[in-house]
Every structure is written in C-alpha cells, then in structure tokens.
Amino acid sequence: MAKYKRKLSPFLFLLPSLIFLTVFVFVPLIQNFYNSFFSFSVFSPEKNFVGWSNFQTLLGDKTVLVAVKNNIRYAIISVTLQVGFGLVLAAILEDRIFRRFAAFFRVTFFMPVMISISVIALLFGFIYNPQMGLLNSFLELIGLDNLAKAWLGNSSTAIYAVIAMSQWQSIGYVMMLFVVAIQKIPKELYEAAELDGAGKIRQFISVTVPQVRETLFVNTLITITGSMLVFNEPYILTNGGGPGTSSTTLSVYMYQIGFFRDRMGYASTIAITIFLLTAIFALIQIRISRTGKED
Amino acid sequence: MRAEFKESGKKVKWTPGVILTHILLITGAVIVIYPLLWMVISSMKSYNEIYNDVWGLPAKWLVQNYQTAWSKGISAYFFNSVIVTGTTVVSVVIIASMAAYALSRYRTRFIDLALVFIMAGMMINPQVALIPLHGILTDLNLLNTRFALILPYIAFRLPLSVLLLRAYFLSIPREIQESAVMDGCSELGIYLKIYLPMSKPILLTTVVLTSFYAWNEFLFATIFIDSDALKTIPSGLMNFRDALRTDWGVLLAGMVIATLPMIILLILLQKHLVRGLSEGSVKG
Numbered sequence: 273m274a275k276y277k278r279k280l281s282p283f284l285f286l287l288p289s290l291i292f293l294t295v296f297v298f299v300p301l302i303q304n305f306y307n308s309f310f311s312f313s314v315f316s317p318e319k320n321f322v323g324w325s326n327f328q329t330l331l332g333d334k335t336v337l338v339a340v341k342n343n344i345r346y347a348i349i350s351v352t353l354q355v356g357f358g359l360v361l362a363a364i365l366e367d368r369i370f371r372r373f374a375a376f377f378r379v380t381f382f383m384p385v386m387i388s389i390s391v392i393a394l395l396f397g398f399i400y401n402p403q404m405g406l407l408n409s410f411l412e413l414i415g416l417d418n419l420a421k422a423w424l425g426n427s428s429t430a431i432y433a434v435i436a437m438s439q440w441q442s443i444g445y446v447m448m449l450f451v452v453a454i455q456k457i458p459k460e461l462y463e464a465a466e467l468d469g470a471g472k473i474r475q476f477i478s479v480t481v482p483q484v485r486e487t488l489f490v491n492t493l494i495t496i497t498g499s500m501l502v503f504n505e506p507y508i509l510t511n512g513g514g515p516g517t518s519s520t521t522l523s524v525y526m527y528q529i530g531f532f533r534d535r536m537g538y539a540s541t542i543a544i545t546i547f548l549l550t551a552i553f554a555l556i557q558i559r560i561s562r563t564g565k566e567d
Numbered sequence: 568m569r570a571e572f573k574e575s576g577k578k579v580k581w582t583p584g585v586i587l588t589h590i591l592l593i594t595g596a597v598i599v600i601y602p603l604l605w606m607v608i609s610s611m612k613s614y615n616e617i618y619n620d621v622w623g624l625p626a627k628w629l630v631q632n633y634q635t636a637w638s639k640g641i642s643a644y645f646f647n648s649v650i651v652t653g654t655t656v657v658s659v660v661i662i663a664s665m666a667a668y669a670l671s672r673y674r675t676r677f678i679d680l681a682l683v684f685i686m687a688g689m690m691i692n693p694q695v696a697l698i699p700l701h702g703i704l705t706d707l708n709l710l711n712t713r714f715a716l717i718l719p720y721i722a723f724r725l726p727l728s729v730l731l732l733r734a735y736f737l738s739i740p741r742e743i744q745e746s747a748v749m750d751g752c753s754e755l756g757i758y759l760k761i762y763l764p765m766s767k768p769i770l771l772t773t774v775v776l777t778s779f780y781a782w783n784e785f786l787f788a789t790i791f792i793d794s795d796a797l798k799t800i801p802s803g804l805m806n807f808r809d810a811l812r813t814d815w816g817v818l819l820a821g822m823v824i825a826t827l828p829m830i831i832l833l834i835l836l837q838k839h840l841v842r843g844l845s846e847g848s849v850k851g
Contacts, residue, residue, distance in 0.1 A: 281754040285669035286681050288662045289725050293688045296722035300699035301691050307699065314701070361595075364588055373592075379837070380596045383603065386829040388783040390801040391822045394808060395606055398815075404618050406605065440599070448841055472584070501694050504785045508805070523694045530698050531790070539698050547695040554690040 301547070307540035314534055326541040335517045336542070339525045342431050342506075343549075346438070346521070347499035353439045354446040355491050361443070362450030363480050367472070378451060381444035389441075393508035396437045400424050400509075424510055427518035434505050434519050442498075446491050453487035454480060490557060497553045500546060503527070522546050610819035617815050629816055636821040640810065643796060644803030645824065651713055651799055652781040655720040659728050659777045660770060662721065667732035668758045672744065682733075688726035693719070693786055704791060715791035716799065720781050728773050731843065735769040736762060772843035775836050782829060800825045 308326050310319040330336055361381070365374045384392065399406045402422035411420045423433040457480065465475045481488070503523035506513045512528060513520025520528075522542060530539030609617050610632055612625040670682055700719060704710045709718070739762065747757050763770070788802040795806055804825060811818050833840060 282669035282673045282675075282678060285665040285754075285758070286678075289666035289685065289729060290681065292662065292718070292722040292725055293685065295703070296700065296719050297688050297691050297696060300696035300703065303699035303702070304695065315705075364592065369585060370588075370592070377592055377596060379833070380599055383830065383833065384599060386779065386833045387603075387826050388801045388804075388829070389785050390804045391825050394804065394818070394822055395602055398605075398609075399602060404621050406602070406621055409621050440602075444599070452841060501692055503694055507789075508785075526694070527697070527790070536698060543695050543698060547691070550692055550695070551690050558686060558689065 304540045304543050304547070307537055308544050309537070311535070311537040314531065314536055319537070322537065326538045329538060330541050330545065335520065335525055336522070336545075338517050339513075339520045339522045342519060342521050343500050343502065345431060346435055346502055347496045349435050350438065350442070350495045350499050351492055354443050354495055355488070358443050358446035358491070359450050359481075359484070359488065360476075361447045362454055363476050365447075366451060366454045378448065382448055383444070384441040385445040385448075387441075389504040390508060392437065392441055393505060396433075396440075396509060397424075400433055425515060427515045430510050430515060431506075431519040434509050437509065438502070438505055446495065449487060449491055450484060453484040457483045486560065490560060493553045493557045493560075497550045497557075500549045500553075522549075606819055607823055610816055610823050612816050614813050614815050632816045632820040633824065635814075636807075636817045636824060639817065640795075640803065640807050641800075641821045641824050644798055644800045644807070647713065647797055647803070648782055648799040651716050651720070652778050654713075654717050655724070655781040656774055656777045658717070658721045659724045660773055663725055663728035663773065664732050664763065664766070664770065665758070666725070666729045667736050668762055670729065670733045671736035671739075672757075685726050685729050689730075693723055697786065697790065700787075701790065710791060711793050711797065713797060716781075716784070716787055719787055719791075720784065724777050724780060728777065731773060731776075732766065732769055735766055739765055768839065771836070772839045775832060775840045776843040778832065779829065779840070 307319075309321060309323060311322045311326070312319040364370060365377055370377075398404075400423040402408065402420075402425060405423075407423065408420035411417060421429065423429050461479050461483070462475055465479050470478065501523055502521045506519045506521055506524050507527070510519045513524045517525070523546060526539050526542040526546065529535050529542060605621075608624060609621075611628045611630060613629060616623065616625055666681075666685065670678060670685075696719075701710070704715045704719075709715045743761060744757060747761055752760065782799075783801055784799075785801045788799045789805070792798055792802065795803070798806060804821060807821050808818055
C-alpha cells in the first residue's frame with residue numbers, strides 16, 4: 273500500500289500543472305490549427321469548413337505583408353540596439369573605471385522594464401504629441417524646428433516612433449542579462465589581456481564577447497521572438513496600428529481580424545503564422561539552454 | 568605582480584575615451600530618467616500648465632490630482648490588480664513547486680514526458696492562444712470575471728516557474744531526502760518540511776517574477792474583461808484616459824500610482840528579480 277502510494281504521488285504532484293497547461297495552453301494551440309480551416313464568427317457555434325482558403329487569403333493579404341515587414345523592422349532595430357548596444361553598455365558598466373556609479377546606472381536603465389506598457393505608452397503619447405509634445409518642443413529648443421512633426425500621425429514615421437519607445441523600455445532588460453553574464457567571467461582573463469597590452473576595445477572583442485557568446489545568442493533569440501509577438505505597443509500608441517495600417521503588426525492584425533471584423537477562422541490562421549515564426553526560435557533556445565547545464 | 572596590477576587599476580585616467588563614455592552614459596541616463604521625472608512633476612500640474620509650458624514646474628503643486636485619480640477609478644483598478652496578482656502569485660508558487668518537486672525527485676518515463684510537456688509550454692505565447700482562449704473562457708462562463716485573467720496567467724507562468732524551481736530543487740542533496748524517507752516522512756512531508764523551507768530564495772524569485780508579470784499584463788486584461796468595475800490597472804488606465812479627456816494632470820497621477828508598486832519591488836528585491844529574469848530569459 274505504501275509503495276503504491278509512493279508511485280502515485282509524483283502524478284498527483286504534477287496533476288495541477290498538467291491540467292492548467294492542457295486546458296489553457298495546449299488545447300488553445302490545437303484549436304487554433306483546427307479553426308484555421310473554418311470560417312466562423314465569435315459568438316456563433318456554427319463553423320463552415322473552408323479548407324485551405326484562409327491560408328490562400330493570408331498569402332495574398334497586403335496588410336499581412338505590411339505587418340510582417342513591421343515585425344521584421346522591429347526585430348532588426350531591436351537586435352541592433354538592445355542586443356548590440358545593451359552588450360556594450362553592460363561591458364562599460366562592469367568595467368573597473370565605472371565601478372563607483374555602476375549600481376546607479378544599472379537601476380536607472382532597468383527602471384522602464386518594471387513599468388507597465390500602458391503607462392509607458394501613455395507617457396510616450398505625451399512625448400510624441402504634435403502640439404505640446406516633449407520631443408517636438410525639445411527639437412524647437414535646440415533649433416531644429418523643421419524636424420518636428422506629428423510622429424504618430426504620419427504613416428512613414430509611426431512604426432519607427434513605436435519601435436523607438438520599445439528600445440527605450442527594453443534596452444535595460446537586455447543590458448541586465450549581459451551584466452549577469454559578464455559578472456561570471458573570471459577576472460584573470462582581463463588581467464592577462466591587460467598585461468598583454470590589450471586596450472579596452474581589444475579586451476571587449478577578445479575576452480567579453482567570446483565569454484558571453486551563449487548569452488549573446490539567447491538574447492538575440494528572445495529579442496527576435498519578442499519582435500514577432502509585438503502587440504501592446506502599437507495597440508495603445510497608434511490605436512491599433514494607425515494611421516491606416518502603417519504601424520500594424522501580426523498580433524495587432526490578428527486581433528482586429530478576429531474581434532473587429534469577426535473573422536475568427538482567418539484570425540486563427542494568422543495566429544498559426546505567429547506560432548510558427550516564434551516556435552522555431554524557441555526550439556533553438558531550449559536546445560541551447562539545455563547544453564549549458566549538466567543534467 | 569598581482570598587487571601591482573591592482574594598484575594601477577585604481578587610478579582612473581581621464582583619457583578622451585573615458586570622458587566621452589561618461590558623457591554618453593549620463594546622456595543615456597537623462598533620456599531614461601527625464602520622461603519619468605516629467606511624469607511625476609506634470610502629475611501635479613493643471614491641464615493649462617502642461618499644455619502651455621511643458622517643461623515648467625507647476626505654479627502650485629496640485630497634490631489633490633492624486634486624490635482625484637484615486638477616487639475617480641484608480642482605486643478600483645488597483646484593488647482588482649491586487650486581487651488578480653495576489654491569487655496568481657500564490658497559485659503559481661504552490662502549483663509550480665509541487666510539479667518541480669515531482670520532476671526533481673523522480674526519474675521515470677512519465678516524469679521525462681511531463682518535463683518535455685512543460686518545456687513545450689514555453690514555446691506557446693499568449694498571442695497565439697488568444698482567440699481559442701476567448702472561446703474556452705466563454706464556454707466556461709468565465710469571460711468578464713477575474714478568473715478570466717487569473718487562470719490563464721497561472722497557466723502561462725507555470726512552465727518558466729516550474730523549470731526555475733526544478734533546477735534549484737535538483738541541487739538539494741539526496742542524502743537529506745533519503746534520511747527523511749528512512750524516518751518515515753511522507754512525500755507530502757518531504758515537500759513541505761524539507762524542499763520548501765530550503766528553497767526560499769528561488770521561491771521569492773518566483774514570487775517577484777510572477778507579480779511583475781501579473782501586475783503589468785495587458786493583452787488578456789484588455790480582451791477578456793469588458794466591465795470597467797473588474798479591470799486591472801494596465802487596461803483600466805485606457806478607460807481612465809478616455810473618461811478624463813483633457814484632465815492630464817489627473818491621468819498622469821494615475822500613471823504614477825500604477826507604477827509605484829513595481830518600482831518599490833525593484834528597489835527592495837533587485838537581486839531576486841535580476842536573477843529570475845536572467846535565468847528564465849523570456850521577453851514579455
């Protein structure tokens with residue numbers, strides 16, 4: 273009896289987790305695949321089978337193309353600024369020269385990470401405001417009035433204004449991940465490099481970068497994944513991807529197709545696209561993080 | 568040799584490169600801090616003052632903007648956020664630590680499968696589950712209740728929390744467990760009396776990470792809750808803005824109130840937060 277109990281108990285300990293994941297994570301995923309072959313509306317039980325037609329629509333949908341382009345813009349700029357600049361920033365702050373103020377700068381750069389996206393987006397609404405906005409009045413102040421514009425109201429600048437806000441918010445996060453990685457590098461490596469006459473930049477290239485290689489790779493992956501998922505920023509800042517669809521992303525477009533145009537089947541097809549785009553990167557990430565540990 | 572090296576390391580040589588780096592760092596810090604400072608200062612200004620003089624200090628510091636924000640809706644959103652965040656955190660800690668316990672203590676085919684299942688959960692993002700979840704919550708009659716947030720929040724926080732806790736549990740020496748079994752301790756007893764007390768730091772990390780997520784979550788909070796009375800802070804702020812129209816000072820005061828708990832959390836539990844974020848690198 274006691275033995276039987278011991279065999280049963282791991283199952284009981286796991287049960288709540290397995291139920292939660294099944295009902296709220298895996299069933300939705302499977303339903304998404306299923307639903308993408310149907311046409312239906314949100315509160316109606318009737319579903320019409322439409323075969324691959326949603327996928328055909330997807331391939332010919334110009335807005336999907338705009339959205340994908342915006343997601344890619346997001347990825348390229350975020351990898352460059354957050355991962356690239358984040359690494360440099362972390363390396364600077366971990367250098368002995370800056371030791372005294374490092375804690376202050378770390379907390380400062382990290383602060384926006386802790387703030388809710390709705391607060392940040394409302395704040396940037398004030399910054400980009402064409403009448404009284406901080407950005408335009410700053411440009412006026414330094415004599416660059418001709419650069420001032422309605423940043424969010426202009427279809428060629430809206431997406432970049434949204435991306436800029438994300439950089440402002442997230443750079444500290446990626447920086448902090450690098451700080452943790454750099455702190456694990458043995459100090460002897462830097463001492464040896466310095467004795468060999470390597471300057472700061474040389475040390476960064478030949479000690480820091482190779483030593484944080486794994487973190488660098490993981491950070492690049494999570495930044496790309498994050499860029500494929502962007503929803504909140506354009507949803508709030510440009511009222512769902514405006515002007516027109518110029519700053520839309522896949523997630524925002526999926527939401528609008530589903531809940532505004534009430535084409536749930538087609539929205540599921542877009543969701544599948546997002547899933548496939550992110551799952552590849554997640555798989556690579558899981559593989560890497562596994563090799564890093566004993567186990 | 569070593570001593571000499573350390574000696575030379577103490578002096579900061581003000582080369583042009585070092586000066587330039589300092590200037591860049593300070594500029595960066597100003598770009599980050601100034602908008603936040605502006606938010607706090609402007610939250611005590613009137614609409615006219617904000618509109619006509621963006622940079623200026625208020626002629627009279629309108630502290631009552633905070634009172635107005637609190638009574639005009641923020642208090643209700645705040646209350647909802649506390650309930651949703653609190654319930655989510657407690658549930659995640661209990662459910663995840665139970666699973667992590669089983670995963671770290673046993674090695675069977677079933678356990679291996681369960682581990683893969685939970686890891687696979689990390690690959691699925693809320694955006695992808697959004698539309699079917701809306702249907703499931705409708706079927707369960709949970710849409711537009713607090714459970715419409717709490718249950719998905721728990722589910723989506725589980726994979727990361729389980730993996731974090733499992734990694735920590737694996738480091739608990741086997742001998743301790745074995746001697747407990749010899750003493751006739753039950754599974755539940757080992758979990759409650761040995762594993763949980765020995766894992767306080769990682770449990771705290773889980774608490775911090777989950778609170779941070781639940782307090783700031785926007786997507787589900789906006790779509791699964793329509794009723795203004797049940798909205799949490801992130802989605803409630805949008806209604807708040809629409810209701811206030813041009814009462815910007817009050818809106819900004821509401822934004823500051825929404826931010827404060829997380830900034831306090833950052834200051835108090837910096838180490839746990841950073842550790843958790845770096846070990847479970849996932850971007851929201």
